[in-house]
Amino acid sequence: MRSKQKVTVKWSKKEKSWISKYPEWKNRNGRITGNAFFDMIRCFENFMSKDIQGKRTNFTNFRDYLSSGGFDPDTFTISVNAKIDVSTC
Secondary structure: OEEEEEEEEEEEOOOOEEEEEOOOOOOHHHHHHHHHHHHHHHHHHHHHOEOOOOOEOOOOOHHHHHHHOOOOOOOOEEEEEEEOOHHHO
16 A cells, blocks of 8 residues: 655756655655655766766756657656555554
């Protein structure tokens, strides 16, 4: 059984950056999980920015990478649902 709560990372047109949404700001696990997703995007961008010899590539950012691959970055999301502790049910 899963909770309806989830942590989601997606592109914000308003902020012009990747943002994380979770049920409440005080949710420490939500913040940690959102940051893990941001780190995955950052690591991917760093990896793609250089070739095997360490020279700069034409890669710009993950958002442009999605677009050039035929995907809509405005609808791209990474989500994970919270688990319900069955021992309390």
